[in-house]
Amino acid sequence: MFNARRKPSYRQATLERRYDFHLAEAIRASLAGSYDKAETHSGTALAISRELYAKTGAYRQGLAAALASHAVSAAAYGRTEQAVALLVESAGHYTALADADPGTYEVPRIDVLTRVAVAADATGNTKDAIALLREVIGMYGSVPDTAQVWPERDMGLALARFHLGRCLLKDGAPDEALAQLDAGLADADRAWEQLGPDRAHPGHPGGAWLGRAPGFVQLAAPEWAASAVRAMQLHAAAGRWDGAARASRAAVWLSAGLAAIGGDAQRETHAAILERANVIWAQEQGQRAAAGLQEG
Numbered sequence: 434m435f436n437a438r439r440k441p442s443y444r445q446a447t448l449e450r451r452y453d454f455h456l457a458e459a460i461r462a463s464l465a466g467s468y469d470k471a472e473t474h475s476g477t478a479l480a481i482s483r484e485l486y487a488k489t490g491a492y493r494q495g496l497a498a499a500l501a502s503h504a505v506s507a508a509a510y511g512r513t514e515q516a517v518a519l520l521v522e523s524a525g526h527y528t529a530l531a532d533a534d535p536g537t538y539e540v541p542r543i544d545v546l547t548r549v550a551v552a553a554d555a556t557g558n559t560k561d562a563i564a565l566l567r568e569v570i571g572m573y574g575s576v577p578d579t580a581q582v583w584p585e586r587d588m589g590l591a592l593a594r595f596h597l598g599r600c601l602l603k604d605g606a607p608d609e610a611l612a613q614l615d616a617g618l619a620d621a622d623r624a625w626e627q628l629g630p631d632r633a634h635p636g637h638p639g640g641a642w643l644g645r646a647p648g649f650v651q652l653a654a655p656e657w658a659a660s661a662v663r664a665m666q667l668h669a670a671a672g673r674w675d676g677a678a679r680a681s682r683a684a685v686w687l688s689a690g691l692a693a694i695g696g697d698a699q700r701e702t703h704a705a706i707l708e709r710a711n712v713i714w715a716q717e718q719g720q721r722a723a724a725g726l727q728e729g
Contacts, residue, residue, distance in 0.1 A: 445485065452481040452495055459502050460651050463509070464643070465695040472506035479503045494538070497526035501545055508552060517552045520545055536577045540586050543572045544649075547593045550600075559600050566597040584627040585649050591620035592653045595660035607667060614664040615676070618683055621657050625650070643690030658687035662706060665713065674717040681710035 459474035482499040485492040500523035507516040527542035546569050554562035573590040576582060594617030601610035628647070643654055661684035668676035688703035 445488075448481050448485055449495075452478050452485070452499070455481065456499060456502055457648070459506070460648055461644075461694065463505060464651055464654065464691060466698055467696075468506065468509045471509070472503075475499070475503040475506045493526050493530055497523045497530065497541065497545075500526070501541075501548065504548060504552075508555065511555075513552055513555050517549065520549050520552065524549070536582065539576050540573075540582050540589055543569055543576070544589045544592075546572070547589065547596060550593075551596055554596075554600055554603075559603050563597060563600045563604060566593050566600065569593045570597065584624045584647075587620045587624035587627065588649055588653050591617040591624060592656055593617075594620060595656045598660060598663065602663070611664060611667045614660050614667070615680075617660055618657075618664060618680060621653065622683070641690075641693055644694055646690075654687060654690060658684060658691060661687060665709070669713055669716075674713060674720045677713045678710075678717040681706075681713045685710050 455474045455478040459471045459478060462468070462471035462474060479496075479499040479502070482492060482496040486496045500519045504516040504519035504523065507513075507519060524542065524545045527538055527545055530538035531542045546565065550562040550565040550569065553559075553565065570590065570593050573586055573593070576586050594613045598610040598613035598617065601607075601613060628650075643651060646654075661680050664680035665677050665684050668674070668680060684706050685703075688699070688706045692699040692703040
């Protein structure tokens with residue numbers, strides 16, 4: 434997580450290892466729905482990163498990431514003001530990092546703005562959130578086009594589209610919302626494929642993949658799954674069974690991943706999504722069969 438340095442002290446090396454452990458555990462606990470545990474780990478990671486940063490100022494990246502992580506815990510308990518304050522501090526650090534090295538830090542800087550928009554929506558400022566998310570989506574287009582950042586950039590773009598689609602639904606614009614959700618699903622699929630040819634496609638039903646996924650994929654997974662379900666439902670309500678089936682395959686795959694990490698609630702959610710998906714797949718097959726008869 435931290436930049437390599439020459440001969441860190443034993444205490445510094447220990448703190449860095451502890452930081453990496455607690456940050457990873459915070460993400461995993463959040464995926465499992467264990468928000469108390471996630472808050473404990475993210476708070477510990479934040480305290481460690483503050484100590485490391487205070488010593489030399491050379492741990493800005495770790496502090497920025499820990500601030501953003503702890504903001505997720507604050508938001509989970511409705512402490513929106515605290516979450517916003519943490520995100521603003523995180524954004525300041527990422528801005529300083531991106532000014533020096535945009536190729537590495539521009540995507541994390543923009544990602545924080547997506548979280549700020551989500552916080553704005555949580556306080557009832559949905560239109561402000563929509564405006565900021567539109568701006569964020571445009572920002573991703575200016576990120577340096579290097580293979581190193583493609584997957585993380587495209588997943589960040591997908592996440593911004595997912596939240597924009599959700600906000601547009603709240604704001605009474607279902608058609609535009611669905612367009613954003615579909616575009617986000619395509620962005621996320623592309624990001625996943627860019628991570629390597631040996632990875633399962635989103636249509637694969639297995640659930641063990643999420644525990645081995647990069648951190649930025651794990652952070653996106655809950656909203657990715659929720660957005661796939663929203664797209665599935667919107668397409669099905671309009672009788673567009675091909676679109677519903679496409680979204681349902683992602684919803685099943687993602688919910689299986691979350692269920693493999695989480696508890697009873699995640700497994701029940703996956704079972705419900707799979708049940709609905711089976712109905713949609715049957716409708717899709719029937720529609721294709723009917724189309725084939727008409728052509729014949």
